Every structure is written in C-alpha cells, then in structure tokens.
Amino acid sequence: MNLKSLKILSIIFLALFYTSVTSCKQDKKNNSEDILNENSTTSSDSLFFKLSLAQWSLHKPIYDGELDPMDFAEKASEMGFGGIEYVTGFYAEEIKNAQDPDAKMKQILDTLKTRSERHNVENLLLMVDGEGDLAVNDSVIRNQAVENHKKWVNAAQFLGCHSIRVNLFGSDDPEEWKNNSIDALTKLSTYAEEKGVNVLVENHGYLSSDIDLLVEVMQGVNMENCGTLPDFGNFCLKREGGERWSAKCVEEFPKYEGIKKMMPYAKAVSAKSYTFDENGNENVIDYKKMLQIVKNAGYNGYIGVEFEGEDISYSKGITATKDLLIKAGSEL
Template identity: 60%
Template sequence: MKITPTRIYSLFFALFLSLGIYSCKDQKAENKDTETAEVQPEENAKPFFKLSLAQWSLNKPIFAGELDPMDFAEKASEMNFEGVEYVSSFYAEKIKDSDNPEESMQKVLDTLKAKSEEFNVENVLIMVDGEGELASPDKTEREEAVENHKKWVDAASFLGAHSIRVNLFGSEEPEEWKTSATQGLKALSEYAAEKNVNVLVENHGYLSSDAALLVEVIENVNMENCGTLPDFGNFCLKREGGERWEAKCIEEYPKYQGIEEMMPHAMAVSAKSYDFNEEGQETTLDYERILKLVKDAGYTGFVGVEYEGENLSPEEGIKATKELLIEVGSKLNSNNN
C-alpha cells in the first residue's frame, strides 16, 4: 500500500483523538474517585466521648484474689483506658477493720493517687455502695447514711475525681420515696458542693430505676452538682421474692425511654454489657440507639465500660465493649448527627 502525506496525516489525527479520549476517561475516573473519597466517612473519626473503665468489670478476678484493687490504674492503663471508676466496697472493709480507719483510708488514697499519676489515667468517679440508705423515710437512718457517704466525697476530692455515684434506696412507696430521697440527696450534695464534687444517682434498682421519678427528685434537689449516671442496663423495678439483687427481674422500666429521660441531668454514663454475637454487637442492648440518645443530649464526657457477662472472660468482655463503643461512637461522630 502506498503511503501518501494525506494518509500519514490521517493516522496522526486518529492517534491524537485516541489519546485524548483515554485522557478524558482517566480524568473522569480520577474525578469520580475523588468525589467518592469526599463522601466517605472520615477514617480517623473518633468517638464523641472519652473512655473509662469501671472497676466492677474486674470484680471476678478481684474477688478471686487474682487482681489487687490497688493495681486498678495499672490494669486500666494496660487496656488503654483514659479514665478509671473506682468501687468503694473493694477498699471499705480493709479500711473499716483497721486499727485506725482514717489513717488506713489515707494510705489507700495516697496509693491510688500515686498509681493513677504513674500510669497516666484520670480518676473519674467513685461508685459508693454499702454506706446506708439515702432515701430512708427514717430521719435518723437517712442522716447517718449522709454522714457515712461524706468520707467518699472527701476521697473523690483528694483523688481529683469529679463525682461519687450513690444508690438511692429507702422507701418503696413512690411519694414517700421522692420526699426522703430529695432530703437525703440534697443534704449530701450540699456537703459535696463545698468539696467541688458531684453527687450522681444511678438507676440501680427499685424506685431508683424509675427514671421519671428519679428525674423529679433531681429537679427537686435543684443543685448544679446533683445529677444522674444513666446505666444502659439497670432498669429492673422488681425482682422475685422482693430481692434487691440476683433474683429474676419481674418488672422493668423501658430502658431506652429511661436513658433518654436521665440524659439531660447526666454527668457520667455507664455502658453496661452482657453478651456479644460473632459480629461484635451486644445481643441485649441496641448500642447505636443508646449512644444516639447520649450524643443528642450533648454529652461528651466519660463513658465507663462495665461488662457483667458470663460467656467471655472479664478482659475479653471489657475489650468487646470498648471496641463496640469506639465503632458506634466514631460512626455517630463522623455522621455528625
């Protein structure tokens, strides 16, 4: 075939068009990839809250003598937690049985504070149990409970913790309970205010798990340092045989409603967990629904991991709960809902 100048020109022109088309295709593909990347959630998104470890998650190894409660900060640090939430009963018996309880308490606090500083974890709060019924209708009994709690207010102040968590047990008659609970809680909150410590009530069974009634009490106390600590799972109102713990729950407050009602007064949050499926989702609680309620309330403080399951070891359960909180919390934060 004879190659003429005209044919050479035609071949070059065809080649030019071909290169241009592929170039445009490549550019479009690149633009499309860029657009797709822009709408994807931010890979480095973090939860909208901070993570703390509730000491109760480790109650089994502590009761078994496998973990010294004095080493709690070190354990939490090993598991990459930013904050710690102490349980008073892990220290109270040793303090009470000593020859000099005040001196023993100070030694415990000195050690806990030093450990928290050594392992760089924040002391968030102390969960106080076994110090009397703040909602008792008996004035003498109620006032004694207030006095018993004061040493833990002082302890929180020394440790730099922002709060103590209290139970609000007492009368089982709603109106009487509201009156007694308001009086006991207000008296303790007035003392705590002088120490710059908050007094938080957890939904922890019986009338304290009736969120609507509890919010009435908090609003009746009407103090800035008196609030709630919503727990994801403790909404049992009655148990078989009238038992306070362990027995089967026979009446429960609507948990999602309860969390939503408590959140406007929340100064801490407890992420209870019991069991997980193969996908890492909690099988009894809708974590995305709950954390959406927490986020919508504008809460950005600590969320404490409190695993209470039987099918995983404490460490495995803590890890599963933490990972789920990070996953869901990051998703909600990146979605900016």
C-alpha cells in the same frame, strides 16, 4: 574520551540512577507506612466521647484474689483506658477493720493517687456502696447514711474525681421514696458542693430505676452538683421474690426512654454489657441507639465500660465492650 573512560562513566551513572530510584521507592514506602499507621490509630480519638473503665468490670478477678484492687490504674492503662471509676466496696472493709481507719484511708488514697499519676489515667468518680440507704423513712438512719457518704466525698476531692455515685434505696412507697431522696441528696450535695464534687444517682434497681420518679427527685433537689449516672442496663423495677439483686427481673422501665430522660442531668454515663453476638453487638442493648441518645443530649465526657457477663472472661468482655463503643460511636 576513550572506551575505558566511557565504561567508567556508564557505571557511575547507573549507580547514581539506581540509588536515586531506590531512595524514591523507600520514600514512597515510608510515606505509605506513615499513612497506614495514621489509619490504624485507635479510632476512639475521633469519637464524641472518651473511654473509661469501671472497676466493677474487674470484680471477678478481684474477688478471686487474682487482681489487687490497688493495681486498678495499671490494669486500666494496660487495656487502653484514659479514665477510671472506682468501687469503694473494694477498699471499705480494709479501712473499716483497721486499727486506725482514718490512717488506713489516707494510705490507700495516697497509693491510688500515686499509681493513677504513674500510669497516666484520670480519676473520674467513686461508686459508693454499703454506706447506708439514703431513701429510708427513719430520718436518724437516713441522716447517718448521709454522714457515712461524706468521707467518700472527701476521698473524691483528694483523688481529683469529679463525682461520687450513690444509690437511692429505702422506702418502697413512691412518694415517701421521692421525699426521702430529695432530703438526703440535698444534704449530701450541699456538703459536696463545698468540696467541688458532684453527687450522682445511678439507675440501680427498684424505684431508682423508675426514671420518671428519679427526674422528679432531680427537680426537687435542683442543685447544679446533683445529677445522674445513666446506666445502659439497670432498668429493673422488680425482681422475683422481691430480691434486690440476682433474681429474675419481672418488670423493667423502658431503657431507651430512661436514658433519654436521665441525660439532661447526666455527668457520667455507664455502658453496661452482658453478652455479644457473632458480630460483636450486645445481645440486649442497641449500643448505636444508646449512643445516639447520649450524643443528641450534647454529652461529650467519659463513657465507662462496665462488663457484667458470665459467658466470657472479664478481659474479653471489657475489650468487646470497648470495641463496640468505638464501632458504634464512629458510625454516628
């Protein structure tokens, strides 16, 4: 073999060697990127719960006309949520004022269902407000409130929601309130049972936030499809001036004790939030402590983000709450 041939072979060998090394480095790089991508996958996948968005978190842009409540599913999907919890009050007035309320209800529900399917989010529950107090002493008014809620049971069934959330407002006398609540919930839950829908009570102020009383109501109804929706933040029993909302709270049920007592009956959970510190923790609610209580109860369903703060935008508040749930949940 002459010198010229040796040079050619050397060049070929070097070229092959370089190609082999480069390919090996590229494979290692690709493997590293794959590992990095796996590590950066949203850690919510490994949590004991799933994340949903409560529509009330969007009440400001909805009331300000910046967001159409019909676009709820799209907005929730954009923000990374797999489930959604509707507020009926955002649709009820349009339905009530329509020439044909039944037709308007059908139109709205058809649209909401189509959009939830398009954006691949699960319809979970309807938070029902403004349909009459279920714990009033007057049986005629109480029974009418039960009837008013039935259309939302039907709506929940159509949308594929597992539950409706109701309020227990009415009498201020604990014994009257308890008996009235048992009566109304039993009637409504009996109707909802036929539709495959749960009726959930949220701790939403006044006697509904007296969890010892609420547990007595659950025991009195004693139906599988009647349960609770524990809210991390709604434990105010009394406000200044006897106001139902807005005024300063002057008496509160112990929140962690309240969640623990509600969890045996819970079919949904609401993560209320208001303000956050520099480390991203909620200022008045210990999320890790709350989630430990929820986990200890064996709950593994959706936890809904419900931001009510005033100091930051709704989008930042929702994201901060979601991030905190993921962080706290991953530490358990």
